[in-house]
Amino acid sequence: EDQVTQSPEALRLQEGESSSLNCSYTVSGLRGLFWYRQDPGKGPEFLFTLYSAGEEKEKERLKATLTKKESFLHITAPKPEDSATYLCAVLGFGDSWGKLQFGAGTQVVVTP
Amino acid sequence: EAGVTQFPSHSVIEKGQTVTLRCDPISGHDNLYWYRRVMGKEIKFLLHFVKESKQDESGMPNNRFLAERTGGTYSTLKVQPAELEDSGVYFCASSRNTMGGYTFGSGTRLTVV
Numbered sequence: 001e002d003q004v005t006q007s008p009e010a011l012r013l014q015e016g017e018s019s020s021l022n023c024s025y026t027v028s029g030l031r032g033l034f035w036y037r038q039d040p041g042k043g044p045e046f047l048f049t050l051y052s053a054g055e056e057k058e059k060e061r062l063k064a065t066l067t068k069k070e071s072f073l074h075i076t077a078p079k080p081e082d083s084a085t086y087l088c089a090v091l092g093f094g095d096s097w098g099k100l101q102f103g104a105g106t107q108v109v110v111t112p
Numbered sequence: 113e114a115g116v117t118q119f120p121s122h123s124v125i126e127k128g129q130t131v132t133l134r135c136d137p138i139s140g141h142d143n144l145y146w147y148r149r150v151m152g153k154e155i156k157f158l159l160h161f162v163k164e165s166k167q168d169e170s171g172m173p174n175n176r177f178l179a180e181r182t183g184g185t186y187s188t189l190k191v192q193p194a195e196l197e198d199s200g201v202y203f204c205a206s207s208r209n210t211m212g213g214y215t216f217g218s219g220t221r222l223t224v225v
Contacts, residue, residue, distance in 0.1 A: 004154075031211075034213075036216075041218065042218050042219075043116070043203050043216030043218050043219050044155070044203070044216045045216070046213045046214060046215070049211060049213060087155070089155075091211075096160065096167065096168040096170070097160070097167070097168075097210035098143060098145050098157070098160035098167065098168060098210050099157045099160065099168055099170070099171070100147075100157060100214075101157075102147075102154045102155040102156070103154060104153075104154050
C-alpha cells in the first residue's frame with residue numbers, strides 16, 4: 001500500500017524566515033505527487049502536481065521539488081498569510097484514478 | 113466559477129440515526145470524489161464517481177455507507193445507521209480530469225453521539 005509521511009508535523013516561522021517541508025513517499029510507480037494547502041474550517045486547496053523526479057513547480061513564495069523518494073515544499077520569505085496546513089498526496093500506478101493517498105500534513109504558523 | 117458546495121456544514125446525530133450529506137460539484141465536472149478525515153488521521157479516499165457511475169468505491173468502510181449521484185450532477189452520501197466511529201469531516205471534491213487538481217468543498221463535520 002502507498003505510504004506518505006510528512007515532516008515536521010508543525011513548523012513555526014518568523015515572517016521572512018525561509019524553510020522547507022518534507023514529504024516522503026512509498027508507492028508502486030508514481031503517477032503524480034500533489035501539494036495542497038488547507039486553512040482551518042476549509043477543504044484542501046490545490047497547489048501543485050509533480051510527475052517525475054527532477055521536476056519543479058513554483059507559485060509565489062512556494063516552490064515544490066520532486067525526487068524518486070521525496071518531495072520538498074520550500075517557502076521563501078513567508079508571510080503570515082502563508083500560515084496553513086500543507087498536505088502532500090500521491091497517486092500510484094497501482095491505484096485507481098482519483099484515489100489519492102494523503103499524508104498527515106505539516107501545520108505552518110508564520111508570525112509577524 | 114462557483115466552487116464545490118457541501119451541506120450541511122455541521123451535523124450532530126445520535127448513534128443509530130441516519131444522516132445524508134450532499135455535495136454539489138462544479139458545473140461540468142464529471143469526476144466527483146468523497147474523502148473523509150477522522151480524528152487524528154489522514155484524509156482518506158471513500159469513492160469516485162464519473163458522471164453517475166461509481167468508478168471506485170474501495171474506500172467505503174462498510175455497507176452502512178451509501179453514495180449516489182443520480183443524473184451525474186449532485187451527490188449524496190448516506191450513513192445508516194450511524195456509529196460513533198463515523199464521526200469526522202467528510203469532504204467532497206470534483207474535477208474535469210483525474211490528475212489531482214481537484215477542487216474540494218469545505219466539508220461536513222459529522223459528530224455521532
